[in-house]
Ligand SMILES: NC(=O)C1=CN([C@@H]2O[C@H](COP(=O)(O)OP(=O)(O)OC[C@H]3O[C@@H](n4cnc5c(N)ncnc54)[C@H](OP(=O)(O)O)[C@@H]3O)[C@@H](O)[C@H]2O)[C@@H](O)CC1
Ligand SMILES: Nc1ncnc2c1ncn2[C@@H]1O[C@H](COP(=O)(O)OP(=O)(O)O)[C@@H](O)[C@H]1O
């Protein structure tokens with residue numbers, strides 16, 4: 001199963017339930033202890049630490065963590081930012097326990113001695129408005145330190161649901177975040193991808209319910225990772241058709257088509273609506289047709305460099321009316337925006353349909369300003385699936401995959417190296433290749449999105465879009481090797497993925 005990501009209301013419910021079962025301060029004690037242990041793992045040598053605490057329970061976690069670190073031999077300074085009385089009983093008790101050690105309590109972090117580790121326990125999931133005053137100053141102090149930056153639960157200022165800054169005001173930027181009970185969506189998408197650094201989830205000994213928002217794991221598409229049956233031929237791996245080729249943008253279709261081949265499609269055909277080509281000399285395996293017979297295709301990609309001609313639109317309509325699995329990308333998405341006839345054809349499709357917009361395309365289809373998409377990508381992705389009936393892949397940092405049934409996944413792989421022309425075309429071709437190989441709907445989409453991102457992991461410079469699929473294919477190979485190792489009765493189990501639940 002995927003890693004569950006809980007929303008605030010669900011976290012609050014768990015918090016209340018376990019406060020009743022375990023006692024009101026047990027979770028805070030566990031959170032503070034887990035944070036101290038995590039910091040010790042990150043920096044086993046004892047050193048100087050400053051913990052900045054806010055007025056709520058996040059601050060309470062900070063006081064507990066500070067006391068345990070101090071008992072472990074770290075030299076800890078604690079700041080009760082603004083010097084106010086904490087707002088909850090548990091946080092008051094945690095502050096009192098720190099006070100009982102006789103240590104100085106600072107109210108301004110700028111007064112503290114230099115520290116090798118700084119810990120942000122200002123605000124967690126209870127931050128309801130933009131940082132101002134002493135809290136904003138404290139967040140700035142945190143960011144300015146040349147130290148290891150650790151946030152408790154979430155980086156202060158981050159909206160745990162959307163991954164944006166609360167009220168648009170930037171907060172803490174951590175090198176590492178230890179988050180309690182479960183992951184939260186905002187840690188894995190948008191600004192959250194930068195603000196959290198490494199994320200460690202600590203469930204505090206609580207069993208976490210399954211939820212409708214998940215972080216994709218390899219196990220979510222483990223059928224794709226199983227070995228292919230040996231007694232097969234290219235007919236078993238299907239036919240992908242790529243329709244593009246508007247004036248001057250042939251490359252996009254070629255990139256999508258090549259990617260489908262690399263990801264294991266049996267045959268890949270290209271139709272160029274406005275341009276003419278009979279051969280791609282660098283990938284002679286591709287076959288070109290003036291007009292594809294859609295009834296012969298298992299999966300079709302439409303939109304990459306398609307243009308907006310009448311011919312293109314007519315062809316799009318034929319694709320929508322076909323029984324092939326359809327990946328709708330780029331120009332085809334823009335065509336759908338504001339066109340009721342096309343939208344209705346999308347909605348009424350019987351075969352699998354995936355739309356792959358980036359934020360701007362999503363804004364066009366929904367008729368929203370771009371800011372409304374970026375403000376809440378999870379909910380906007382869901383809006384798109386409800387509007388179109390299709391599986392939505394809302395691309396970007398922390399790509400969101402969602403179904404109309406309201407189950408969503410956030411994809412954890414990918415880097416800014418993917419922010420390069422043609423990278424979305426590659427993804428479309430990869431998804432279609434999975435359809436052609438007849439995997440289940442969500443196996444197809446989740447595997448392609450995950451592997452596409454994985455291909456760019458560790459790359460902080462630039463890559464060619466054409467290189468993404470070959471690298472993704474190598475990762476898929478490694479996963480299949482690992483899966484085979486694991487499930488082979490005569491082999492030792494040394495695989496890196498834990499395949500069984
Ligand atoms: N969930 C769990 O099970 C567990 C939760 N735990 C921990 O508790 C944390 C949640 O605690 P929390 O609810 O007390 O919220 P937190 O973020 O500390 O502060 C909220 C306070 O700040 C205030 N306030 C808000 N914004 C403000 C602003 N801009 N400027 C100034 N004030 C502002 C707000 O006031 P109000 O909005 O009511 O006026 C409220 O009083 C959670 O993240 C985790 O660390 C763990 O201990 C164990 C398990
Ligand atoms: N900063 C980023 N981090 C992770 N993935 C990214 C980032 N920027 C872009 N991507 C990914 O790169 C691809 C870009 O797609 P798209 O914008 O359609 O490109 P193009 O139109 O050039 O093909 C998407 O899969 C998107 O998720």
Ligand SMILES: [K+]
Nearest residue numbers: 120123154156
């Ligand atoms: K925090």
